[in-house]
Amino acid sequence: MVNLTVDLGGLRLKNPVLTASGTFGYGHEYADFMDLSALGGIIVKGTTAEPRQGNPYPRMAETPSGMLNAVGLQNKGVEHFATEIYPTLHGLGTEVIVNVSGSSVAAYCAAAERLADLGKIHAIELNISCPNVRQGGMAFGTDCTAAAEVVGAVRRVWPRHLMVKLSPNVTDIVAIARAAEDAGADSLSLINTLLGMAVDVERRRPALSTVTGGLSGPAVRPVAVRMVWQVAKAVKVPVVGLGGICSVRDALEFIMAGAMAVQIGTANFVNPRIAADIASGLADYCRRESLTSLDEIRGVV
Numbered sequence: 001m002v003n004l005t006v007d008l009g010g011l012r013l014k015n016p017v018l019t020a021s022g023t024f025g026y027g028h029e030y031a032d033f034m035d036l037s038a039l040g041g042i043i044v045k046g047t048t049a050e051p052r053q054g055n056p057y058p059r060m061a062e063t064p065s066g067m068l069n070a071v072g073l074q075n076k077g078v079e080h081f082a083t084e085i086y087p088t089l090h091g092l093g094t095e096v097i098v099n100v101s102g103s104s105v106a107a108y109c110a111a112a113e114r115l116a117d118l119g120k121i122h123a124i125e126l127n128i129s130c131p132n133v134r135q136g137g138m139a140f141g142t143d144c145t146a147a148a149e150v151v152g153a154v155r156r157v158w159p160r161h162l163m164v165k166l167s168p169n170v171t172d173i174v175a176i177a178r179a180a181e182d183a184g185a186d187s188l189s190l191i192n193t194l195l196g197m198a199v200d201v202e203r204r205r206p207a208l209s210t211v212t213g214g215l216s217g218p219a220v221r222p223v224a225v226r227m228v229w230q231v232a233k234a235v236k237v238p239v240v241g242l243g244g245i246c247s248v249r250d251a252l253e254f255i256m257a258g259a260m261a262v263q264i265g266t267a268n269f270v271n272p273r274i275a276a277d278i279a280s281g282l283a284d285y286c287r288r289e290s291l292t293s294l295d296e297i298r299g300v301v
């Protein structure tokens with residue numbers, strides 16, 4: 001018998017495979033392709049206190065082994081989520097986690113406070129890669145003091161599981177991870193996208209309207225595995241690994257590096273069933289290797 005359930009700091013998941021924010025809509029969009037209840041959880045689109053238009057086009061560019069995006073957190077705001085989306089999410093048979101973004105501490109808190117009214121949302125994932133408008137646009141997640149400030153403030157208004165998603169665009173990921181843990185994170189997810197840029201040589205201008213954007217996909221995986229390995233050794237809270245996972249083998253890299261669970265992002269655009277396939281593939285792997293649970297190989301490296 002294989003037991004794939006994981007306890008993510010009090011948040012119980014039926015298996016360790018989640019879908020990553022911004023790559024799986026609200027889940028419904030994928031319901032024709034797969035049984036959503038096969039997933040450990042769905043992390044929905046980045047949600048902000050107020051509606052956001054997102055950035056002008058072009059805001060996506062294909063790159064070797066990945067993609068650049070500058071979608072800019074387009075969403076209709078937390079009130080729309082609460083009144084229009086939330087009522088439709090019951091009965092999916094999996095945990096729904098809301099990714100929360102903002103450009104000020106007050107904006108993060110406003111979104112989290114509204115979500116606290118929604119009893120079936122058991123966890124939020126705080127995206128601290130957003131620019132801190134009051135401090136000149138530096139991302140909250142690239143400075144220990146700013147990261148601790150936003151995590152601590154949300155901790156005071158959000159009563160349930162608080163996952164904090166770290167940016168890889170830093171020199172010392174462990175310092176930021178510790179700051180988030182000390183400020184009250186229940187788990188840490190990493191990595192968000194790596195800052196990149198591509199040039200459209202025909203038009204002689206940047207490929208994205210915003211000039212720079214976030215790199216994701218298999219190209220970033222070794223960076224993500226390295227950071228997960230560093231952080232998992234340094235903190236007590238569970239770590240959720242992501243970045244370029246496209247197969248069971250890729251997911252196992254993160255688990256062996258110390259991740260309690262994984263998220264699947266860009267790979268959903270290539271194969272919309274990939275997350276469910278990886279969940280069932282992890283069970284097959286355990287059977288083949290005569291493991292009763294992934295605990296036997298977690299952090300083994």
Ligand SMILES: Cc1cc2nc3c(=O)[nH]c(=O)nc-3n(C[C@H](O)[C@H](O)[C@H](O)COP(=O)(O)O)c2cc1C
Nearest residue numbers: 020021022046069127191192216217243244265266
């Ligand atoms: C189109 C797109 C939109 C994204 N939107 C969000 C978002 O709203 N919030 C967030 O925290 N991360 C967002 N991400 C980052 C992913 O959740 C993930 O951290 C990153 O892409 C690395 O994983 P991957 O290589 O498996 O895609 C987005 C990524 C892509 C490609």
